[in-house]
Amino acid sequence: MTFQTNEIPVKTFPEYSKVVLVGNPNVGKSLIFNHISGMYVEVSNFPGTTVSITTCQYKKYFIYDTPGIYGVSSFNDEEKVTKEIILKADIIISVVNALNLERDLFLTLQLIEMGKKVSVILNRIDELKKYQIKINSKKLSELLGVEVFTTSALTGEGLENIDEIIEKAREGKQDKFILEKIKHIKNFNLDKSTYLLLLEGDRDLINKYNLQISSEDVREEIYIHRRNRVKEIVDAVESKDTPAGIFFSNFGRLALKPVTGIPILIGILFLIYIFIGDFVSQRLVDFTENSIGKNIVEYNIKKFVSYYIPSEIEINILDNDENVIETINEKFPKGIIEESEKFKEIETRTSGKTKEANFKYQNPIVQFFFGEFGVITMTTTYLFFLLLPLIISFYLVLSFLEDSGYLPRLAALVDKTFTKLGLNGKAIIPIILGFGCVTMATITTRMLGTEREKTIATAILQFVIPCSAQLAVITVLLTAAGLEATVIYIVTILTIIILTSTILNKIVPGVSQPLILDLPLMSIPQIKNVLRKTYYRTVGFMKDATPLFFIGTSIIGLLQVTGLINYWINFLEPITTKVLQLPKESAVAFIMGMIRRDFGAAGLFHMSLTKYQVVVSLVTITLFVPCIASFLVMLKERGLKIGLTIWAGTWIFAFTLGGILSHILM
Amino acid sequence: MGKINIMKFTLNKAKRGQQLLVQQLPEGDYKLQLIRFGILEGETITCLDKIFGGTIIIQKNRLEIALGNDLARQIIVSSLN
C-alpha cells in the first residue's frame, strides 16, 4: 500500500507509528525506501530527485520518504514539506552519507536537539571501503547518544536490520548549550521541536504561532555552535583522510572545465544523436513500425476482421526503393471465410515480398475502427511500434545522464548563461528532464529556489520544450525532411528559448538566487536502476497515453464521419493557409495537439508537405499548448491565473512565431 | 616585527587551486545556508575551479560545491599559499 502526497493515512490507523527517513539530498533515502517498501520511487544521482513525500505501510509502521534537506528550516519548498512531516514524526531515521560525515551530521544533530527519537544510518558503506576511510560507529553512537547502523542501499547490506533500526530509535544526548537556550520553554505551551525551530527563526512557524522569541544573532549562534560540535565529533570518529587527489573522479573534474567540459558536452550530445536520431528513430523504428506493426500485427487484425466482414483488399508489392511494382486488388463481398481459397492464393503469391496491404470496409463503423486510419489499428501501430521504442530509448538515455552525476556539473557549466535568463544553472536539470516528460519536469521545478525561478522555468517547459514523445515524432519527420530542415528547426527553437526567457526575466517580478549546488561524485550508472526507472516511466507513459490517444483519434474520427471537421478546418483556415501557409487540413493536427503534443505532430504524418512546411508546422506544434496532463499539473503547481495565462499565451505565441517563420522561409 | 598585512579579496577573484581562509560571509539566509555546508568564517576551503562567467567550484573536505558569481562576490577570503 503506498500513498503519494502529503495526506497522512495515519488517521485511519492510529496505532501505527510514523517513521520518517530524513537526510541530506542524494544520500540514498529513496533507495532505502524502495528496499523497505518493495516499491519504486525515483532514484537519481543528483540532489533534489525527490520533491514530495511518499508513504508506504510496513508492518506496524508508516514509512515516509522525504525530499533531501541540509537542515530543518524553511528556506525552500522542499524544506517546508519535510519539516512538516518531521514535526509529526514518531521516529526519525537520519540517513547519513558516510563519505560526507561533516556535512550530514549537522542535520542529525539538529534532529537530536529537537528531542526526536532518532536512529542513524551510515549509508554508502561500500564506497567507504573503496576509499579506505574508517569511521568508528561505536564511538559515534556514544557521542550522539543514539544507535548508529551501517548500510549500503546499493547492495542491501545492513538493511536486513531495518526492524532493529526502527525499534531502537531513541532520544539522543542533549547538548548543554541548547538546553540553556531553551530553558524558557516551560513558559510556553510548545513541544521542544517547535520551540527550537522558533528559536532558530523559522519563518513559517513564527507566522503560524505569531511568536518571535529570538533574534537573527541567536539563530546564527546556534548554527555555529552546532557546526563546531559536528567538527569535534568528526575529528573523534573518522580516521585520516585519503589524499584528495585520488578521491575524486577525474572525469567529474574534466566535465567542469570549459576547455574539456564543452567538448565532453558535444561528445555526449553526439552519442545521444547517434543512438536516438540514427539507430532508434530510423533503423529500429522502421523495423518495428513497418515490419512488425503494419505487416504483422495490423495486417493480422485486419485479416481477422475481414474473415467475417465484407472487404476489399489491395496489396502493393514494392521493390527495394519502395516503388510499387505490382498491385493486387480483390473483393470479398461475403468475407474471406467464404472464399478462403482465393485469399490463400493471394497470400502465396505475395509471400516473401515487400508489400503494403490496404483493407477497405463498406461498413462505416468497421471502417472507423479498422480501416486505413482505423482507431484501433492506428492506435496499436502508433503507440506500440512507433512511440514505444522511441520512448524507451529516450528514457534510457535520460536515466543514464541522471545516474552518472553529470547533470549537476552541467548546471555549473551553464550557470552564467542561465543567470542572463533570470535563472541559475540548477534550472538545467528540470529542463533536461522536460525532454523526457514535461509534466514530470514541471513538478521538478520545485527544486528551484524562488517563485520567480519556478515560473520562468515552468513557462520555458510549457512553451518550448518538446517532450520525448513529441521529440520522437519530430525526429522522424525531420529526418525525412533533411538536414536543412533539421538545422532550421533547432536554431528556431533555441532562439525562441532565449527570447522567451529574456522577456520573462524582464516581466516576472522578484529576484533570482545565485547558485549553491553540491556536486555528487560521478559514478557509473547502475544498470539495474537505469532499467527499473525506464521501465516504470515507460509503463506510466503508456498508461497515460493509450486511452488519451484512443479518445483523440475517436473524436477526430467522429468529426470526420459527421462532417463537423470541416467547420473547424474552415474556422482555422485564415490561420493555417494565410499565416502559416500550410494546407488547411493541418487544422486537424491542432485538435490532436490539444490532447497531447506528440499526437499533434503525428497528425502531420499523412500530409504531403514541402520541407519548409514541415519545419513551420513542427515549430508551431512544438510551441502549441502543452498536453492535458502537464496543463493540469501546471495549474496545480502555479495556480489558476499563471497557469491559464501560460496556456492561452501558447496559442498566440505558437501561431505568431510559426507565421513569422513561415513568411521568412516561404 | 610589525603586523602582517593579510590581503583580503572576494572569492570570485580567487585563483584555481588556491587555498583560502574564509574571512567574511554575506549576512542573512545565504550565510546560514553556507554554514550548513560547513563553510564558515575561519574555515579553510580550496578553489577547485573557475568556470567562465565566474561560477566558482570550491572544495571543503570531500565536498565539492558550485557557487554562483553573485554569491562568490559577497564572500571575503584571504590566501593561504
Ligand SMILES: Nc1nc2c(ncn2[C@@H]2O[C@H](COP(=O)(O)OP(=O)(O)OP(=O)(O)O)[C@@H](O)[C@H]2O)c(=O)[nH]1
Ligand atoms: N555506492 C552507493 N550508492 C548509493 C547508495 N545509496 C544510494 N546510492 C546512490 O546515490 C544516488 C542517490 O540515491 P537516492 O536514493 O536518489 O537519494 P535520495 O537521498 O533519495 O536523494 P534526494 O531525493 O535527492 O534527496 C543514486 O545514484 C543511488 O544509486 C549506497 O549505499 N552506495
Ligand SMILES: [Mg+2]
Ligand atoms: Mg529521494
